[in-house]
Amino acid sequence: SQQGEEDPQALSIQEGENATMNCSYKTSINNLQWYRQNSGRGLVHLILIRSNEREKHSGRLRVTLDTSKKSSSLLITASRAADTASYFCATAPRGTYKYIFGTGTRLKVLA
Amino acid sequence: DVKVTQSSRYLVKRTGEKVFLECVQDMDHENMFWYRQDPGLGLRLIYFSYDVKMKEKGDIPEGYSVSREKKERFSLILESASTNQTSMYLCASSPGLAGGRSSYNEQFFGPGTRLTVL
Numbered sequence: 615s616q617q618g619e620e621d622p623q624a625l626s627i628q629e630g631e632n633a634t635m636n637c638s639y640k641t642s643i644n645n646l647q648w649y650r651q652n653s654g655r656g657l658v659h660l661i662l663i664r665s666n667e668r669e670k671h672s673g674r675l676r677v678t679l680d681t682s683k684k685s686s687s688l689l690i691t692a693s694r695a696a697d698t699a700s701y702f703c704a705t706a707p708r709g710t711y712k713y714i715f716g717t718g719t720r721l722k723v724l725a
Numbered sequence: 726d727v728k729v730t731q732s733s734r735y736l737v738k739r740t741g742e743k744v745f746l747e748c749v750q751d752m753d754h755e756n757m758f759w760y761r762q763d764p765g766l767g768l769r770l771i772y773f774s775y776d777v778k779m780k781e782k783g784d785i786p787e788g789y790s791v792s793r794e795k796k797e798r799f800s801l802i803l804e805s806a807s808t809n810q811t812s813m814y815l816c817a818s819s820p821g822l823a824g825g826r827s828s829y830n831e832q833f834f835g836p837g838t839r840l841t842v843l
Contacts, residue, residue, distance in 0.1 A: 647831060647832075649832075649834075654813075654837070654839070656729075656815055656835050656836045656837050657768075657832075659831040662830075662831050702767065702768070704832075711775060711781070712770060712773070713758075713770075714770075715760075715767045715768040717765060717766065717767035
Protein backbone atom coordinates (compact mmCIF):
# COMPACT_ATOMS: atom_id res chain seq x y z
CA SER A 615 0.00 0.00 0.00
CA GLN A 616 1.04 3.59 -0.42
CA GLN A 617 3.00 5.46 2.20
CA GLY A 618 0.31 8.07 2.76
CA GLU A 619 -3.19 6.89 3.51
CA GLU A 620 -5.94 9.44 4.00
CA ASP A 621 -8.97 8.91 6.15
CA PRO A 622 -11.86 9.22 5.52
CA GLN A 623 -12.04 8.49 1.80
CA ALA A 624 -15.03 10.81 1.47
CA LEU A 625 -16.56 13.50 3.66
CA SER A 626 -19.72 15.53 3.22
CA ILE A 627 -20.44 18.54 5.46
CA GLN A 628 -22.55 21.69 5.57
CA GLU A 629 -21.10 25.09 4.79
CA GLY A 630 -19.73 26.68 7.94
CA GLU A 631 -18.79 23.39 9.60
CA ASN A 632 -15.23 22.24 10.16
CA ALA A 633 -13.70 19.44 8.12
CA THR A 634 -11.00 17.15 9.48
CA MET A 635 -9.07 14.63 7.45
CA ASN A 636 -6.23 12.40 8.54
CA CYS A 637 -3.13 10.94 6.98
CA SER A 638 -1.00 8.04 8.16
CA TYR A 639 2.41 7.08 6.87
CA LYS A 640 4.98 4.38 7.45
CA THR A 641 8.57 5.64 7.40
CA SER A 642 10.60 8.52 8.80
CA ILE A 643 10.05 11.67 6.81
CA ASN A 644 11.64 15.04 6.03
CA ASN A 645 8.28 16.73 5.81
CA LEU A 646 4.62 16.17 5.09
CA GLN A 647 2.57 18.25 2.70
CA TRP A 648 -1.11 18.70 1.95
CA TYR A 649 -2.46 19.39 -1.52
CA ARG A 650 -5.88 20.19 -2.93
CA GLN A 651 -7.19 19.05 -6.30
CA ASN A 652 -10.29 20.46 -7.88
CA SER A 653 -12.10 18.09 -10.20
CA GLY A 654 -10.02 17.18 -13.23
CA ARG A 655 -7.27 19.69 -12.48
CA GLY A 656 -3.72 19.70 -11.19
CA LEU A 657 -2.83 19.71 -7.52
CA VAL A 658 -2.32 22.90 -5.56
CA HIS A 659 0.02 23.00 -2.60
CA LEU A 660 -1.68 24.03 0.66
CA ILE A 661 0.81 23.66 3.46
CA LEU A 662 4.09 21.96 4.36
CA ILE A 663 5.00 20.85 7.87
CA ARG A 664 8.53 19.75 8.67
CA SER A 665 9.34 16.74 10.80
CA ASN A 666 10.44 18.93 13.73
CA GLU A 667 7.18 20.90 13.74
CA ARG A 668 4.01 19.83 15.53
CA GLU A 669 1.44 22.32 14.30
CA LYS A 670 1.12 24.85 11.54
CA HIS A 671 -1.56 27.33 10.50
CA SER A 672 -2.37 28.99 7.22
CA GLY A 673 -5.56 31.01 7.05
CA ARG A 674 -8.44 28.60 7.73
CA LEU A 675 -6.10 25.60 7.60
CA ARG A 676 -4.54 23.92 10.58
CA VAL A 677 -2.16 20.99 10.21
CA THR A 678 -0.80 18.83 12.99
CA LEU A 679 1.97 16.26 12.81
CA ASP A 680 2.62 13.46 15.27
CA THR A 681 5.82 11.71 14.25
CA SER A 682 5.54 9.17 17.07
CA LYS A 683 2.24 7.97 15.61
CA LYS A 684 3.28 8.68 12.03
CA SER A 685 0.14 10.64 11.42
CA SER A 686 -1.06 14.08 10.42
CA SER A 687 -4.38 15.84 10.33
CA LEU A 688 -5.72 18.71 8.23
CA LEU A 689 -8.47 20.86 9.69
CA ILE A 690 -10.40 23.29 7.51
CA THR A 691 -12.43 25.67 9.64
CA ALA A 692 -15.64 27.43 8.60
CA SER A 693 -15.80 25.50 5.34
CA ARG A 694 -17.15 27.00 2.15
CA ALA A 695 -18.65 25.46 -0.99
CA ALA A 696 -15.41 26.44 -2.78
CA ASP A 697 -13.50 24.04 -0.49
CA THR A 698 -15.17 21.12 -2.31
CA ALA A 699 -12.21 19.18 -3.71
CA SER A 700 -9.99 16.17 -3.11
CA TYR A 701 -7.26 16.56 -0.52
CA PHE A 702 -4.01 14.61 -0.60
CA CYS A 703 -1.18 14.22 1.83
CA ALA A 704 2.31 13.70 0.48
CA THR A 705 5.27 12.53 2.48
CA ALA A 706 8.94 13.00 1.70
CA PRO A 707 10.70 9.97 3.21
CA ARG A 708 14.14 10.55 4.58
CA GLY A 709 16.99 9.68 2.28
CA THR A 710 14.95 9.73 -0.92
CA TYR A 711 13.96 12.30 -3.48
CA LYS A 712 10.46 10.97 -3.75
CA TYR A 713 7.18 12.43 -2.64
CA ILE A 714 4.64 9.71 -1.92
CA PHE A 715 0.98 10.60 -2.27
CA GLY A 716 -2.01 8.96 -0.69
CA THR A 717 -5.26 8.21 -2.46
CA GLY A 718 -6.98 11.32 -1.13
CA THR A 719 -10.07 12.43 0.77
CA ARG A 720 -12.99 13.72 -1.31
CA LEU A 721 -14.58 16.63 0.52
CA LYS A 722 -18.00 17.93 -0.43
CA VAL A 723 -19.24 21.13 1.22
CA LEU A 724 -22.97 21.65 0.82
CA ALA A 725 -24.27 25.20 0.53
CA ASP B 726 3.89 32.92 -9.66
CA VAL B 727 5.35 29.59 -10.64
CA LYS B 728 3.82 28.28 -13.78
CA VAL B 729 3.92 24.71 -14.96
CA THR B 730 2.32 24.12 -18.33
CA GLN B 731 1.51 20.91 -20.12
CA SER B 732 1.19 20.68 -23.88
CA SER B 733 -2.35 19.29 -24.00
CA ARG B 734 -5.35 19.07 -21.65
CA TYR B 735 -6.92 16.19 -23.56
CA LEU B 736 -5.31 13.73 -25.94
CA VAL B 737 -6.69 10.72 -27.81
CA LYS B 738 -4.27 8.25 -29.36
CA ARG B 739 -4.43 4.80 -30.87
CA THR B 740 -2.77 1.64 -29.57
CA GLY B 741 0.81 1.39 -30.79
CA GLU B 742 1.29 5.11 -31.42
CA LYS B 743 4.28 6.96 -30.00
CA VAL B 744 3.03 9.69 -27.66
CA PHE B 745 4.88 12.75 -26.40
CA LEU B 746 3.69 14.69 -23.37
CA GLU B 747 5.51 17.96 -22.81
CA CYS B 748 5.93 19.89 -19.59
CA VAL B 749 7.50 23.32 -19.16
CA GLN B 750 8.19 25.26 -15.95
CA ASP B 751 9.29 28.87 -15.73
CA MET B 752 10.88 29.05 -12.28
CA ASP B 753 14.30 27.54 -12.92
CA HIS B 754 13.47 24.52 -10.74
CA GLU B 755 16.00 21.71 -10.58
CA ASN B 756 13.49 18.90 -9.99
CA MET B 757 10.77 17.78 -12.33
CA PHE B 758 8.37 14.86 -12.02
CA TRP B 759 5.87 12.88 -14.05
CA TYR B 760 2.96 11.15 -12.29
CA ARG B 761 -0.06 9.29 -13.44
CA GLN B 762 -3.30 9.47 -11.51
CA ASP B 763 -5.91 6.73 -11.60
CA PRO B 764 -9.10 6.39 -9.52
CA GLY B 765 -8.46 4.60 -6.26
CA LEU B 766 -4.70 4.55 -6.78
CA GLY B 767 -3.78 8.16 -6.16
CA LEU B 768 -0.68 9.63 -7.78
CA ARG B 769 2.09 7.26 -8.80
CA LEU B 770 5.54 8.47 -9.76
CA ILE B 771 6.68 7.45 -13.24
CA TYR B 772 10.00 9.30 -13.58
CA PHE B 773 11.92 12.02 -11.86
CA SER B 774 14.66 14.35 -13.07
CA TYR B 775 16.91 16.35 -10.75
CA ASP B 776 19.02 18.04 -13.40
CA VAL B 777 19.40 18.42 -17.14
CA LYS B 778 19.93 15.02 -18.78
CA MET B 779 19.56 13.31 -15.40
CA LYS B 780 16.65 11.00 -14.70
CA GLU B 781 15.63 8.33 -12.28
CA LYS B 782 12.88 5.74 -12.43
CA GLY B 783 9.92 6.13 -10.17
CA ASP B 784 7.53 3.43 -9.07
CA ILE B 785 5.97 2.59 -12.45
CA PRO B 786 8.46 3.37 -15.28
CA GLU B 787 7.57 0.40 -17.49
CA GLY B 788 6.33 1.48 -20.90
CA TYR B 789 7.58 5.06 -20.45
CA SER B 790 10.73 7.02 -21.10
CA VAL B 791 11.65 10.65 -20.44
CA SER B 792 13.86 13.35 -21.81
CA ARG B 793 15.26 16.48 -20.20
CA GLU B 794 17.49 18.37 -22.63
CA LYS B 795 16.79 21.78 -21.12
CA LYS B 796 16.22 22.69 -17.50
CA GLU B 797 12.73 24.06 -18.07
CA ARG B 798 11.37 21.17 -20.16
CA PHE B 799 10.64 17.57 -19.18
CA SER B 800 9.05 15.24 -21.71
CA LEU B 801 7.29 11.96 -21.10
CA ILE B 802 7.30 9.48 -23.97
CA LEU B 803 5.06 6.49 -24.45
CA GLU B 804 7.03 4.43 -26.96
CA SER B 805 4.04 2.31 -28.00
CA ALA B 806 0.83 3.39 -26.35
CA SER B 807 -1.42 0.74 -24.85
CA THR B 808 -4.95 0.94 -23.48
CA ASN B 809 -3.73 0.47 -19.90
CA GLN B 810 -1.89 3.77 -20.23
CA THR B 811 -5.19 5.62 -20.43
CA SER B 812 -4.90 7.95 -17.45
CA MET B 813 -4.46 11.50 -16.17
CA TYR B 814 -0.81 12.54 -16.43
CA LEU B 815 0.49 15.21 -14.09
CA CYS B 816 3.78 17.04 -14.34
CA ALA B 817 5.30 18.83 -11.35
CA SER B 818 8.43 20.78 -10.50
CA SER B 819 10.14 21.78 -7.30
CA PRO B 820 13.25 23.68 -6.30
CA GLY B 821 16.06 21.54 -5.04
CA LEU B 822 19.50 21.92 -3.58
CA ALA B 823 21.96 22.65 -6.35
CA GLY B 824 22.97 19.32 -7.80
CA GLY B 825 21.09 17.56 -5.03
CA ARG B 826 18.04 15.37 -4.90
CA SER B 827 16.05 17.29 -2.38
CA SER B 828 12.49 16.60 -1.42
CA TYR B 829 12.40 19.41 1.11
CA ASN B 830 10.16 21.71 -0.86
CA GLU B 831 6.66 21.93 -2.20
CA GLN B 832 5.81 20.75 -5.67
CA PHE B 833 4.09 22.88 -8.29
CA PHE B 834 1.77 21.01 -10.60
CA GLY B 835 0.63 21.55 -14.14
CA PRO B 836 -3.07 21.26 -15.07
CA GLY B 837 -2.74 17.66 -16.24
CA THR B 838 -3.20 15.84 -19.52
CA ARG B 839 -6.06 13.36 -19.77
CA LEU B 840 -4.82 10.73 -22.22
CA THR B 841 -7.15 8.17 -23.78
CA VAL B 842 -5.63 5.29 -25.73
CA LEU B 843 -8.10 3.51 -28.01
